[in-house]
Amino acid sequence: MNLTVRDHPIAFVVAPTGRIDHGSADPFLLALQEVIPTCSAGSRPLILDFSAVQYISSAGLRSLMVAARQIKAAGGRIGIAGVQPLVREVFAIARFELVIPCFEDVDAAARSLA
Amino acid sequence: MKKVVFWGTRGSLPIALTADAVRHKVMAALTAANGRRFASRSELADFVDGLPFATAGTFGGHSSCVEIVTGGPEHIICDMGSGARPLAQAKLAAYGAARPQVYHVFISHLHWDHLMGFPFFLPMYIPGNRIVIHGCHDRLEEAMRLQMRAPCFPVDYSQAGATIEYHAMTPGQPHAVAGLTVTPHRQLHAGDSYGYRFAGQGRCVVYSTDSEHKLEDNGERQGFIEFFQAADLVVFDAMYSLAEAVSVKADWGHSSNVVGVELCQAAGARRLALFHHEPVNDDEQLGRLLDETRRFEAITREGRAPLEIISAYDGLVVDL
Numbered sequence: 001m002n003l004t005v006r007d008h009p010i011a012f013v014v015a016p017t018g019r020i021d022h023g024s025a026d027p028f029l030l031a032l033q034e035v036i037p038t039c040s041a042g043s044r045p046l047i048l049d050f051s052a053v054q055y056i057s058s059a060g061l062r063s064l065m066v067a068a069r070q071i072k073a074a075g076g077r078i079g080i081a082g083v084q085p086l087v088r089e090v091f092a093i094a095r096f097e098l099v100i101p102c103f104e105d106v107d108a109a110a111r112s113l114a
Numbered sequence: 115m116k117k118v119v120f121w122g123t124r125g126s127l128p129i130a131l132t133a134d135a136v137r138h139k140v141m142a143a144l145t146a147a148n149g150r151r152f153a154s155r156s157e158l159a160d161f162v163d164g165l166p167f168a169t170a171g172t173f174g175g176h177s178s179c180v181e182i183v184t185g186g187p188e189h190i191i192c193d194m195g196s197g198a199r200p201l202a203q204a205k206l207a208a209y210g211a212a213r214p215q216v217y218h219v220f221i222s223h224l225h226w227d228h229l230m231g232f233p234f235f236l237p238m239y240i241p242g243n244r245i246v247i248h249g250c251h252d253r254l255e256e257a258m259r260l261q262m263r264a265p266c267f268p269v270d271y272s273q274a275g276a277t278i279e280y281h282a283m284t285p286g287q288p289h290a291v292a293g294l295t296v297t298p299h300r301q302l303h304a305g306d307s308y309g310y311r312f313a314g315q316g317r318c319v320v321y322s323t324d325s326e327h328k329l330e331d332n333g334e335r336q337g338f339i340e341f342f343q344a345a346d347l348v349v350f351d352a353m354y355s356l357a358e359a360v361s362v363k364a365d366w367g368h369s370s371n372v373v374g375v376e377l378c379q380a381a382g383a384r385r386l387a388l389f390h391h392e393p394v395n396d397d398e399q400l401g402r403l404l405d406e407t408r409r410f411e412a413i414t415r416e417g418r419a420p421l422e423i424i425s426a427y428d429g430l431v432v433d434l
Contacts (some may be wrong), residue, residue: 022329022332024401025329025330026330055414056355057372057376058240058329058370058372058376059329059330061356061357061360061372062329062330065357065360065361069361086413088414088415089409089410089413090372090410092406093371093372093406093407093409093410094355094356094357094370094372095355095356095357095358096356096357098357099357099361
């Protein structure tokens, strides 16, 4: 799992790639911790670009939950964009679509959340 | 071990099918029949058997009670939830009061939904029967007696006719019981719970209910992978969705279908039984949960041998 931060005019965009499994869930959450403090009430939303994520395990989903709760507690906003179909199915089965909103792509997420 | 019989599969609290739910099933069946006429009862039975389980059946409402049938002379039972009552009736029908039996009961933990069937377990009132209650909790006997004390129950524990013994087990240690090797495993639940791995006769069954899994704890995960290793059947607490289990219902002591599949895949288990169903989930919801769990297993299989997924219901018999 790699993670890059991209420029976007109205959002913080973080793009993980590869697999977020039991081995990489903690590094994933640790990397998100660098961005999360900037996501508070009145700031730009955090958008996770999942277009290059091929797999996410329960531990990876837990990391997402932790990040989402931190951001929401600070009054910030978070969304996920470009989720691959199989990963999207995992989101639905785990009921995570009820926790973090999913969008077609980064621009759609930015328009909705900003 | 020859088979596993599920006598009670509901979590936390027994439930009953309501009149509204029965009416809904009848309407669904008549809608599916669409005016069709049946030439015989067997033709009608075939039609009913082809209906979705949520229409033609029900997952049931008794709390945890599972029997492992070894083919030997002694009986193996996991937990004494309200499912112990139909189990007792079946044993009396099979053996009567005149043929004393030996029952080995393994208690996961002392919460009431796992003990409440014991006062209705009729073999305890019949002299000559021997009941050995196995567990890892220091206060196991006290808890069994407590629920039968006035004013909670009209028949005191002291009126039991059977010989009742207690066997304190040590987590992580294998114990020889009725020709099987039984190993308890400590689980995360209020007051602790214990899963049991039963091995013998070339088969292995794991009973693991009321068990929360902390996904950030890799040591805990490895421990359960070893506990489930190559099991023929894992009976797993799948009470909540994963999202619930890691958020609003974190620390409530239960797990999800997703974690059950992941652990069984990592352990190379052959079959997973979803168990300890959430009382608010109706048959259609549990049916969808089963379909989704099977789909989750398929899309995360990644070259492994398929893991068979079933959803336990009261009365289900699984051949091992």
